Amino acid sequence: xxxxxxxxxxxxxxxxxxxxxxxxxxxxxxxxxxxxxxxxxxxxxxxxxxxxxxxxxxxxxxxxxxxxxxxxxxxxxxxxxxxxxxxxxxxxxxxxxxxxxxxxxxxxxxxxxxxxxxxxxxxxxxxxxxxxxxxxxxxxxxxxxxxxxxxxxxxxxxxxxxxxxxxxxxxxxxxxxxxxxxxxxxxxxxxxxxxxxxxxxxxxxxxxxxxxxxxxxxxxxxxxxxxxxxxxxxxxxxxxxxxxxxxxxxxxxxxxxxxxxxxxxxxxxxxxxxxxxxxxxxxxxxxxxxxxxxxxxxxxxxxxxxxxxxxxxxxxxxxxxxxxxxxxxxxxxxxxxxxxxxxxxxxxxxxxxxxxxxxxxxxxxxxxxxxxxxxxxxxxxxxxxxxxxxxxxxxxxxxxxxxxxxxxxxxxxxxxxxxxxxxxxxxxxxxxxxxxxxxxxxxxxxxxxxxxxxxxxxxxxxxxxxxxxxxxxxxxxxxxxxxxxxxxxxxxxxxxxxxxxxxxxxxxxxxxxxxxxxxxxxxxxxxxx
Numbered sequence: 320x321x322x323x324x325x326x327x328x329x330x331x332x333x334x335x336x337x338x339x340x341x342x343x344x345x346x347x348x349x350x351x352x353x354x355x356x357x358x359x360x361x362x363x364x365x366x367x368x369x370x371x372x373x374x375x376x377x378x379x380x381x382x383x384x385x386x387x388x389x390x391x392x393x394x395x396x397x398x399x400x401x402x403x404x405x406x407x408x409x410x411x412x413x414x415x416x417x418x419x420x421x422x423x424x425x426x427x428x429x430x431x432x433x434x435x436x437x438x439x440x441x442x443x444x445x446x447x448x449x450x451x452x453x454x455x456x457x458x459x460x461x462x463x464x465x466x467x468x469x470x471x472x473x474x475x476x477x478x479x480x481x482x483x484x485x486x487x488x489x490x491x492x493x494x495x496x497x498x499x500x501x502x503x504x505x506x507x508x509x510x511x512x513x514x515x516x517x518x519x520x521x522x523x524x525x526x527x528x529x530x531x532x533x534x535x536x537x538x539x540x541x542x543x544x545x546x547x548x549x550x551x552x553x554x555x556x557x558x559x560x561x562x563x564x565x566x567x568x569x570x571x572x573x574x575x576x577x578x579x580x581x582x583x584x585x586x587x588x589x590x591x592x593x594x595x596x597x598x599x600x601x602x603x604x605x606x607x608x609x610x611x612x613x614x615x616x617x618x619x620x621x622x623x624x625x626x627x628x629x630x631x632x633x634x635x636x637x638x639x640x641x642x643x644x645x646x647x648x649x650x651x652x653x654x655x656x657x658x659x660x661x662x663x664x665x666x667x668x669x670x671x672x673x674x675x676x677x678x679x680x681x682x683x684x685x686x687x688x689x690x691x692x693x694x695x696x697x698x699x700x701x702x703x704x705x706x707x708x709x710x711x712x713x714x715x716x717x718x719x720x721x722x723x724x725x726x727x728x729x730x731x732x733x734x735x736x737x738x739x740x741x742x743x744x745x746x747x748x749x750x751x752x753x754x755x756x757x758x759x760x761x762x763x764x765x766x767x768x769x770x771x772x773x774x775x776x777x778x779x780x781x782x783x784x785x786x787x788x789x790x791x792x793x794x795x796x797x798x799x800x801x802x803x804x805x806x807x808x809x810x811x812x813x814x815x816x817x818x819x820x821x822x823x824x825x826x827x828x829x830x831x832x833x834x835x836x837x838x839x840x841x842x843x844x845x846x847x848x
Contacts, residue, residue: 343456350407409458
């Protein structure tokens with residue numbers, strides 16, 4: 320078979336008419352969850368997006384700004400809710416999808432602190448849905464187009480609607496499994512630390528989380544499930560097994576990690592791998608359960624009218640499909656192409672489907688070359704960039720965020736007569752239970768160094784500590800001793816960057832403030848000289 324014939328066969332397969340019922344049922348369920356998500360944001364608006372606070376931006380998107388609270392609350396979130404409702408009902412569907420994606424993207428880019436893979440996935444699916452015919456079934460449009468008996472007329476969609484969404488979900492699972500093939504996860508270190516320190520796990524999962532074997536089985540089970548999910552879901556004989564396994568997997572995650580709507584969104588997305596007509600039978604069963612009668616007509620596609628599109632249009636559609644998937648396949652590879660550990664540098668860690676791979680415990684202190692800078696900042700704290708609750712904790716673990724905040728402090732000092740003040744930091748971090756290690760070069764002036772768009776900055780100290788099976792310090796005294804040990808080791812090997820005198824004068828005689836929690840030892844500490 321020559322290339323032209325293969326392309327023709329693929330084109331026919333790509334554009335063949337199939338039942339839109341499963342896609343429509345997915346849109347219906349998806350709309351419910353994004354509506355709940357949109358409504359839930361009203362209660363967080365003052366802390367999450369208020370211009371009163373300093374917000375950390377993504378590289379390339381530092382220009383994105385938040386709206387005033389009253390505009391965000393009364394206008395932006397209201398439109399978000401209405402757009403989600405439009406997706407749910409299938410009314411003004413494409414406009415609703417794109418409006419929801421655009422506003423959600425703005426909220427997403429407002430502050431990097433709130434990044435999670437679910438938010439990124441929501442934006443992608445919202446855009447992809449706008450390209451499909453997901454509104455042709457179980458929507459206001461289908462409700463209006465009924466026959467004389469009042470039964471909705473079945474609608475067809477091109478098969479690429481399913482292929483596109485399935486491919487996106489398959490990429491998420493595949494890269495999620497690939498990312499876990501690292502030494503820390505294979506030793507179950509992130510899970511062991513989470514299970515040992517989390518106070519949110521409830522009975523009966525609490526009992527399992529306390530068992531060492533459970534962390535190991537969860538770690539390796541996660542790898543096999545995520546790597547095998549795309550293949551098992553596509554193969555008809557193994558599909559039922561894969562669906563049951565994935566539902567159990569996501570429900571367990573919802574109990575262990577309290578990840579909000581995310582596990583349920585993942586369960587809804589599994590629906591996309593069902594046969595296109597399966598959604599019709601499921602909806603019929605639902606109608607019968609509610610009203611005692613099913614009013615769903617079986618799908619019959621006797622006309623290949625969807626294949627009559629112009630060849631150029633079909634070619635363009637395939638080209639756009641391949642281009643989009645190529646980007647989604649290439650983008651997550653960044654994290655695997657870095658010379659340093661992405662969990663340590665945070666470079667390439669986002670937009671790569673790297674989930675639950677690491678946790679950090681951090682100590683951070685800013686240093687200023689101007690002798691009066693620190694005292695002035697303490698006395699005029701109202702002029703400093705204000706961090707919302709939890710922002711300081713997250714910043715202490717992320718070099719890019721530390722760099723951003725240092726630049727903002729520089730602006731404050733410059734505006735108040737202390738220009739050209741060099742700002743350095745002493746940053747000590749423990750990754751996945753490793754011994755504490757200096758993360759940022761103590762002599763690097765963060766007001767002058769550059770954060771490159773590709774690769775890790777040279778002012779990030781390479782990770783050299785090996786994974787440790789020892790328990791991370793959780794009480795105050797042990798933690799102070801471990802941090803001091805890391806500083807002394809660094810000063811011993813790099814006397815020109817940090818000497819013993821600086822350590823003892825600045826840190827040795829200081830106690831951790833009361834804000835440090837023994838229950839949650841990942842709270843950042845700012846010590847005063």
